[in-house]
């Protein structure tokens with residue numbers, strides 16, 4: 374049971390776009406210290422919208438997203454200090470090497486104390502091979518870029534980490550190593566909210582799994598509740614349920 378207040382909390386969080394597209398419909402969820410929460414859901418379910426609201430890239434239509442006690446749309450700059458983000462398509466500088474990108478983005482984030490050795494160590498920790506550390510990113514694969522994005526998120530050293538489909542570019546071995554890395558970060562006390570299409574990994578590493586459909590959280594279960602359950606069948610059940618309701 375969670376005894377301290379959550380690091381990430383969505384309270385009746387709702388986002389409606391023009392033409393009445395309800396991208397997110399009254400979402401309530403929380404992620405505490407040392408917890409991994411995975412959001413599953415089909416394309417357009419509202420996962421990225423949820424991340425964007427926690428980062429205040431967009432304003433909620435109603436409700437609130439809270440990071441470390443700070444309501445993101447009330448104090449966006451303060452809230453951003455507590456959260457690191459790895460987007461689905463990590464945007465870094467192709468003409469910079471991996472180490473130069475880490476140096477650039479950590480300095481922009483206000484961390485000026487890291488050394489070249491720190492950068493190399495964190496790159497090894499996320500599984501980027503040594504020979505790539507001083508190569509330009511323009512020659513990197515998607516998975517290699519994602520590893521750099523994850524390294525930058527770790528260096529920001531925030532209580533909360535948001536990851537939007539972080540394993541989408543990783544090969545199976547890198548995916549496995551990534552699961553271990555997430556477990557380490559959880560053990561260090563981070564609150565981790567991740568969106569993913571990888572049902573297998575979601576079940577393997579999450580403390581809580583949520584399934585979203587058309588902006589609604591249609592299922593939420595703890596690791597304990599998922600024991601012995603087939604998450605893929607549950608997922609398909611909730612997708613099928615929605616299709617019948619809206620047919």
Ligand SMILES: Nc1ncnc2c1ncn2[C@@H]1O[C@H](COP(=O)(O)OP(=O)(O)OP(=O)(O)O)[C@@H](O)[C@H]1O
Pocket residue numbers: 390391394395396414415416417418419420421422423
């Ligand atoms: N800027 C926007 N203007 C209008 N509608 C938008 C905008 N951004 C997202 N939406 C809509 O919000 C809904 C949720 O989109 P979102 O990107 O959150 O889905 P997702 O769960 O991340 O999907 P995916 O798995 O494909 O990444 C979709 O119906 C989408 O069309």
Ligand SMILES: [Mg+2]
Pocket residue numbers: 420421422537
């Ligand atoms: Mg998305």
